[in-house]
Amino acid sequence: MGGYVLGFQEIDQTQVAIVGGKGAHLGELSRIEGIRVPAGFCVTTDAFRRIMAEAPSIDNRLDRLSRLNPDDRETIRTLSAEIRWIIEGIAIADDLAAEITLALARLGEQAAYAVRSSATAEDLPTASFAGQQDTYLNIVGPAAILQHISRCWASLFTERAVTYRLRNGFDHRKVHMAVVVQQMVFPEAAGILFTADPVTSNRKVVAVEATLGLGEALASGLVNADAYKVRDSEVVAKAVATKQLGIRASPGGGTHEEAIDPERQDQPVLTDAQVVRLAQLGRRIEAHFAHPQDIEWCLVDDAFQIVQSRPITTLFPIPAVDDQENHVYISVGHQQMMTDPMKPL
Known part of the structure; x- marks a missing residue:
């Protein structure tokens, strides 16, 4: 161009x-x-x-x-x-x-x-x-x-x-x-994927959040999302939220809030097989960038499309090693204070 x-x-x-x-x-x-x-x-x-x-x-x-x-x-x-x-x-x-x-x-x-x-x-x-x-x-x-x-x-x-x-x-x-x-893509579902657990910093666990419609509903805090955790190609934890609202594209441009049908509100957004497939895509992206990633995804016709990936900035850094051995790292914080009153000098 x-x-x-x-x-x-x-x-x-x-x-x-x-x-x-x-x-x-x-x-x-x-x-x-x-x-x-x-x-x-x-x-x-x-x-x-x-x-x-x-x-x-x-x-x-x-x-x-x-x-x-x-x-x-x-x-x-x-x-x-x-x-x-x-x-x-x-x-x-x-x-x-x-x-x-x-x-x-x-x-x-x-x-x-x-x-x-x-x-x-x-x-x-x-x-x-x-x-x-x-x-x-x-x-x-x-x-x-x-x-x-x-x-x-x-x-x-x-x-x-x-x-x-x-x-x-x-x-x-x-x-x-x-x-x-x-x-623009018009997804059935969208959400966020972390290739390291953002709560525990466990780099072996993939965390997925999913909602119905456009991911903007999740990014703006409008809705609670389904939450999944994946380890070794297996869903090890799942929490299905009640999803009352979603954001959809408007016919004339822009977006609007839309009520979710009551029978769908408590249904999982993704199947376990879809979650595992998404986690595998996340690992592929992580391997390419050589750093844990925060990824935005959309699901369209049972195919995942990626609309953003950025480094996770909140993980505790792990020292680089060039072997395949197991290592234990300990982070120690130390504070010292004097609690007795101090007399004037």
Whole structure:
């Protein structure tokens, strides 16, 4: 494709600076044999830099943001809202819009798409930034997609994203935004898979969460999910939740909440065989990235499609070894205090 747009087939995990964390992982996922990834492309960070260059008034606001305390929520809210308003008001240049529209035409310009933020400080081994920027589902038509690309650029400056960067020491000026445009899938079920148990950190246990409809219901906390644990290709634990609501795609674009039929509310979302098959896909992805993964999946016509994979950032690190022996690691914390009163010196 052109200078501002890269198809997934042109992307690998080394290109975070160009397509952001999410885009780089999707490109790499597309290269793994046996892993299905919905087709798409990335609008690169060069496009974002070009947009930002057309708004010099943002510079002063970025200077002010960088000096704020992360707990100064009111000032952060005000400044970040001003920056988003400026970015969304910048018209996308004709040549850039034409390049995006051409990429859409190759995939089907009247199809539905997910328009997803992909920041350069996102899905990193040490900081996930999960949920800090915006994603828009079931967007139809070139004009709407261009509008939502602008919204994704602006979402680099949501209040929560700005606060997260301040707390974690990321420079606002050094983080850039790419945008993923990906063919929409309309799943019967969706959810999250962890290739290491996020509660116990057991790397031999795969944890799966599943809900009916789009995974957004789970990500937003709208519903309780079925939970499964898999070890050695066997489901070793299962908890089926009551699922009263789901999120579905709306015919005219966007999404809506939908009540689940009462007879389905207490039924398992996945069969045990499907859970085991999903866990095996997770292990294949983990082996490719050589790190435990947090994976977003969809089930369409009994086939699993992967829409994101990122490193799990909360696991206690295990020292690297080059043998096949068993090892025991002990983590020891020590605190010492004096409880007696201290006399004045």
